[in-house]
Amino acid sequence: xxxxxxxxxxxxxxxxxxxxxxxxxxxxxxxxxxxxxxxxxxxxxxxxxxxxxxxxxxxxxxxxxxxxxxxxxxxxxxxxxxxxxxxxxxxxxxxxxxxxxxxxxxxxxxxxxxxxxxxxxxxxxxxxxxxxxxxxxxxxxxxxxxxxxxxxxxxxxxxxxxxxxxxxxxxxxxxxxxxxxxxxxxxxxxxxxxxxxxxxxxxxxxxxxxxxxxxxxxxxxxxxxxxxxxxxxxxxxxxxxxxxxxxxxxxxxxxxxxxxxxxxxxxxxxxxxxxxxxxxxxxxxxxxxxxxxxxxxxxxxxxxxxxxxxxxxxxxxxxxxxxxxxxxxxxxxxxxxxxxxxxxxxxxxxxxxxxxxxxxxxxxxxxxxxxxxxxxxxxxxxxxxxxxxxxxxxxxxxxxxxxxxxxxxxxxxxxxxxxxxxxxxxxxxxxxxxxxxxxxxxxxxxxxxxxxxxxxxxxxxxxxxxxxxxxxxxxxxxxxxxxxxxxxxxxxxxxxxxxxxxxxxxxxxxxxxxxxxxxxxxxxxxxxxxxxxxxxxxxxxxxxxxxxxxxxxxxxxxxxxxxxxxxxxxxxxxxxxxxxxxxxxxxxxxxxxxxxxxxxxxxxxxxxxxxxxxxxxxxxxxxxxxxxxxxxxxxxxxxxxxxx
Numbered sequence: 085x086x087x088x089x090x091x092x093x094x095x096x097x098x099x100x101x102x103x104x105x106x107x108x109x110x111x112x113x114x115x116x117x118x119x120x121x122x123x124x125x126x127x128x129x130x131x132x133x134x135x136x137x138x139x140x141x142x143x144x145x146x147x148x149x150x151x152x153x154x155x156x157x158x159x160x161x162x163x164x165x166x167x168x169x170x171x172x173x174x175x176x177x178x179x180x181x182x183x184x185x186x187x188x189x190x191x192x193x194x195x196x197x198x199x200x201x202x203x204x205x206x207x208x209x210x211x212x213x214x215x216x217x218x219x220x221x222x223x224x225x226x227x228x229x230x231x232x233x234x235x236x237x238x239x240x241x242x243x244x245x246x247x248x249x250x251x252x253x254x255x256x257x258x259x260x261x262x263x264x265x266x267x268x269x270x271x272x273x274x275x276x277x278x279x280x281x282x283x284x285x286x287x288x289x290x291x292x293x294x295x296x297x298x299x300x301x302x303x304x305x306x307x308x309x310x311x312x313x314x315x316x317x318x319x320x321x322x323x324x325x326x327x328x329x330x331x332x333x334x335x336x337x338x339x340x341x342x343x344x345x346x347x348x349x350x351x352x353x354x355x356x357x358x359x360x361x362x363x364x365x366x367x368x369x370x371x372x373x374x375x376x377x378x379x380x381x382x383x384x385x386x387x388x389x390x391x392x393x394x395x396x397x398x399x400x401x402x403x404x405x406x407x408x409x410x411x412x413x414x415x416x417x418x419x420x421x422x423x424x425x426x427x428x429x430x431x432x433x434x435x436x437x438x439x440x441x442x443x444x445x446x447x448x449x450x451x452x453x454x455x456x457x458x459x460x461x462x463x464x465x466x467x468x469x470x471x472x473x474x475x476x477x478x479x480x481x482x483x484x485x486x487x488x489x490x491x492x493x494x495x496x497x498x499x500x501x502x503x504x505x506x507x508x509x510x511x512x513x514x515x516x517x518x519x520x521x522x523x524x525x526x527x528x529x530x531x532x533x534x535x536x537x538x539x540x541x542x543x544x545x546x547x548x549x550x551x552x553x554x555x556x557x558x559x560x561x562x563x564x565x566x567x568x569x570x571x572x573x574x575x576x577x578x579x580x581x582x583x584x585x586x587x588x589x590x591x592x593x594x595x596x597x598x599x600x601x602x603x604x605x606x607x608x609x610x611x612x613x614x615x616x617x618x619x620x621x622x623x624x625x626x627x628x629x630x631x632x633x634x635x636x637x638x639x640x641x642x643x644x645x646x647x648x649x650x651x652x653x654x655x656x657x658x659x660x661x662x663x664x665x666x667x668x669x670x671x672x673x674x675x676x677x678x679x680x681x682x683x684x685x686x687x688x689x690x691x692x693x694x695x696x697x698x699x700x701x702x703x704x705x706x707x708x709x710x711x712x713x714x715x716x717x718x719x720x721x722x723x724x725x726x727x728x
Contacts, residue, residue, distance in 0.1 A: 091180035095168050098176075098215035102163030109160060117155045118162060119148030121195055121202035121228075130197070130228040138191050141201055141223045142255050143214055150195055150204040158207065162214045172208075180212045188213065191222040198230060198241050199257060219292070236261070251279050255291060256311045262717065263315060269721030270318045290326045297335050301342065306349040313338075313345050320449050340453040343470035343611040352468035355613045356678035358478070359623055360595040362602050377600060379403065379593070380434035381415040382425055384441040395589055396440040396463070402590025403597065411597055422447035430455055435605055437461065438593065442711045448472045452609075459600060459608035461617075464712055466508040466682055468614045475592060476509065478620030479557060480516035480681065482585030482628040484656040485645045486571045487520025487530075489583045489630075489638055490552045493573055497527040500545035500553035505536050505705055506695050507712040509618075512684040516656045517554055518691050524641075532693025536705035546574060557585040570629070581631040583642070591624045592617070618678060622650045657681070662689045685714045 109116035146162065149155050157166055166172045182188065192206025201223070203210055213221050229245075230238050240261055247256070247264035250273065258264060268275065271287070279287070294317070295310035302308075320341050326334065347353070387397035397415075404413050414434065416425045422444050426437060430451065435458050439448050442464035452460040452471035460472045467474035490499045499521055503514055514532060521528035531550055533541030545553055554571045570584025596617070600608060619625035628646065630639055648654030657676050661669040663686040670676075676684075685695065698719045701709055710719055 087181040087184040091177045094180050095177050098163045102159040102165045105159040105161045121150050129231040131231045132229045134227040136225040140220045146201045148202040150202050154207050162211045176208050191224050193224045195226050197228040257309050258311050265721045308349050316345050347470050355615050357617045362599045376410045378412040378434045379436040380429035382439045383417045399589030399593050403593045426451045459605050470611050474616035477587045477626045480513040481620045481649050482626045483513040484516040484520040485628050485642050486583045487517035488523045490571050491521035491524035491528045494552040498550050500550040501530050501532050502541045502555045503534050508682050512681045515688045518688045530691045536701050584629045
């Protein structure tokens with residue numbers, strides 16, 4: 085068959101596609117023709133133009149024409165609408181035959197606006213190449229730059245323009261803010277660092293391969309781009325690994341992280357489990373017995389030197405002391421190789437992983453993706469991952485009680501509070517303490533300081549005349565009240581313990597094992613939701629230790645508040661609430677959801693202080709805040725400059 089004959093057949097096929105597209109659009113009541121940029125610009129403001137020169141234009145980004153004159157010859161998909169026995173049809177066929185014989189090399193001339201391209205010259209070339217399913221076409225491009233605005237599409241486009249300066253790629257597109265900067269960081273580049281031509285070619289090839297696998301797997305038609313999916317994928321599998329993967333391996337690893345990609349498409353919803361889910365076993369289940377569990381505790385810090393790790397070690401030992409006959413307990417210190425530590429635990433038979441610090445999340449996600457028969461837990465709050473379950477304490481409940489005691493015991497109306505990090509749940513605890521203080525002293529004001537900032541917060545509070553301070557909570561059953569723990573009173577340089585909220589990790593580990601025994605390993609995973617366990621007084625995961633010297637009336641008040649919160653008869657936040665700016669947050673008639681409490685980012689009007697920004701934090705505090713900060717989505721990608 086000659087090139088001319090092939091071109092005639094190609095035109096007939098393209099014409100059929102054009103008419104089909106035209107009819108479908110007419111049935112929906114939408115325009116069946118390509119968009120016209122001149123019309124778009126009439127209602128939009130463009131501040132300037134930029135000459136991009138000759139670039140490789142992705143065919144799927146060519147969506148319209150510059151002016152009205154040429155649009156009627158094409159459907160919106162750029163397939164022809166005119167009969168082949170026309171001058172237009174003849175030219176189209178000749179152009180197609182030329183492509184078959186030697187290729188079309190003359191660049192088209194077009195304009196780009198908000199990431200889409202509009203043809204001024206070369207419409208038939210575009211039509212031919214689209215009909216042949218070409219990936220791209222060369223074009224001489226002029227960019228129209230929109231005026232800066234709060235329009236999400238414009239803001240996202242400005243992010244893209246910065247990314248384009250580095251990558252010169254139009255193939256990458258994100259649906260949410262921050263994606264371009266995060267990709268730049270994920271690939272190991274500094275902000276503004278230009279890509280080499282060699283890396284651009286390498287990335288383009290791998291991204292094309294990834295995009296193909298994404299489209300094949302996306303049978304659910306998730307409203308995401310391949311770029312969105314790639315960012316989620318790179319959080320588990322670094323880009324360097326992709327080069328060594330076959331297509332089958334790439335497909336397999338992408339399938340393994342698909343639950344998190346699906347969550348991303350849903351806006352990464354988090355479901356809070358506020359109580360242990362332990363069901364009664366049936367008679368048959370009791371006769372047959374349970375599957376054996378092997379729980380491996382993973383430590384990033386040495387329990388011998390880290391109070392946080394020591395508290396979890398006490399929880400691990402508490403689990404051992406429960407006398408399970410069908411539960412094996414082991415532990416591992418990562419020593420810088422978290423993934424290797426977890427892989428060894430799995431090789432040793434572990435089917436439950438308890439990772440005791442948030443910074444272990446990357447290794448947790450990798451293990452969860454590669455081992456679908458393992459329950460993986462990470463000690464952190466607000467994890468938006470389908471296959472790693474977060475766990476944390478609702479410490480704000482005990483803070484409310486401690487605040488009530490502080491309000492009654494303080495000699496002045498000013499009470500000190502030393503917070504650790506501005507992370508999920510921490511602001512809720514500050515406000516709960518302040519509300520508790522107002523319960524016993526309506527004039528009480530809480531002076532807020534942060535240990536994650538420079539300075540000596542305790543000394544600053546004492547120097548200002550504060551005599552009652554809330555500092556770090558007791559983080560284990562064996563902890564003793566000390567100058568840095570709990571709520572205490574200082575007089576003549578001497579510290580008098582008053583009360584300390586306590587985190588009972590052993591209770592969580594014991595009840596979680598019981599839940600897994602009753603529901604099976606699969607009960608820890610939910611491929612449609614991200615589940616976080618956030619337990620409080622009612623689960624026994626937190627309580628409050630009272631010093632013996634407290635007045636009996638305050639002990640009774642603490643007991644009443646504890647019972648009331650446990651039974652849900654008392655809600656610290658079910659009251660009129662006003663923030664520091666004087667805005668009414670609540671009139672006192674509604675209960676806050678767990679999600680609202682977890683993400684709380686405002687301070688009560690009775691709190692003096694502020695929530696620190698990322699740039700204010702001490703360097704050693706930034707990694708945790710990047711992972712769990714209440715404003716983590718606004719934190720710039722990690723670079724050498726902002727982590728030193």
